[in-house]
Every structure is written in C-alpha cells, then in structure tokens.
Amino acid sequence: MRAKFDMELNVLNDKLLEMGGQVESAIENAVKALANKDLNLANEVFTSDDIINSMEKEIEDMCLRIILRQHPVASDLRLISSILKMITDLERIGDQAQDISQITMHLVDKNYIKDLRHIKEMSEIAISMVKESINAFLVKDTQIIKEIIEKDKRVNDLFYIIRRELIDLIRKDIENSTQAIDFLMIAKYLERIGDHAKNIAEWALFSITGVHKENI
Secondary structure, eight states, X not given: OHHHHHHHHHHHHHHHHHHHHHHHHHHHHHHHHHHHTOHHHHHHHHHHHHHHHHHHHHHHHHHHHHHHHHOXXXXXXXXXXXXXXXXXXXXXXXXXXHHHHHHHHHHTTSOOSSOOHHHHHHHHHHHHHHHHHHHHHHHTOHHHHHHHHHHHXXXXXXXXXXXXXXXXXXXXXXXXHHHHHHHHHHHHHHHHHHHHHHHHHHHHXXXXXXXXXXXX
C-alpha cells in the first residue's frame, strides 16, 4: 500500500511541475508579447489560461482521490493539502498573466511612454520565484524558501519604482494618463504574481515543517 501511495505522490509531483512550467511560460510570454508588441503571442497567452485551469482541476481531483483511497497519515495529508493550496495560487498567477496579455492587446499599436526595463526585471524575478518555490517543495529545502521571500521584497520595490515613474509622466503630460494606468496595472499584476509565488513558498514551508509562515 505504501509503495502504491508513493507512486501516486510521484505522479502528483510531476503534474505540479508541469503546471508550474505552464505558468512560468505564461508569465514569460505575456511580458514578451508586451515588449515585442506581438498580438499573436498575447492571444496565445490569453487562451492558454484554459490549459492552466484544466491542470488545476486535474491535480485537485488526483489529490482528493488519494485522500479518499489512501487515508494518508498526518505528514502525508499535510503534503497533499499543501499541493491543493499551491495549485490555487498557480491558477491565479495564470489569470494575472492572462490579464497582462489582455492589456497588451490594447497597447500593441501605440508608442510606449516608458521603457520596460523594470517590468522585465519584475517578470524575471517572479518566474524564478515560481520555479524555485516548487523546487523547494519537492526537495524540502527551507533555505530556498527564505531566498524566495527576499526576492518578493525586490518585486515590491520595483512596483513602487514603476509607480513613481508613471506618476511623473502623468504630471509632465496628462495625455500620458491612459497608457500610464495600463502600465501601472501590468506592474500591479506582476506584484501580485510575486505575492502568489511567495504564498506557494510558504505552503512548501508548511509541507516541510508544519508551520505556514516563519519570521525571516
């Protein structure tokens, strides 16, 4: 029975990795579509959210079947419960990548009022946070989790930098306001993605230690 249970957990981990990879691609492609004014890629990100939603449902169903059939002990139940929480955050990250792509669809035919340096940096950090949080869960490494939480502070700092830049642009020319709001929304979605990635890391911590948050 234990061997069968471990096999099912391995399949579950593989599915979690697959969903994480899909979410990472969604963030990367959403920002790439923005940077390259690529309407086709923006549409691709927008429609790919259905794939992420399906993955969430599949993993959720697998978790519930394991709980019903295997009656896991406390530590195993904690692990499965963590996965259920993590996929909720992954699905929301997918939603936010979709939101970014939707804004891009309205921007592709416009001259941008600002460079995308900080937005690109935010997305790169957020992608690494998602990838590393899932890895921390799989290898049970609390040090990685501490590093992820530190990275979230940089994402927050970048959001405030972008916000200040956009406010300055509006002050200089009120005609910039509509596009400034669009870019502010994009930065806010990336900031939320960082928050969700941090949540995933905290659920990884819970799966390892039984404590959801830790003073770091």
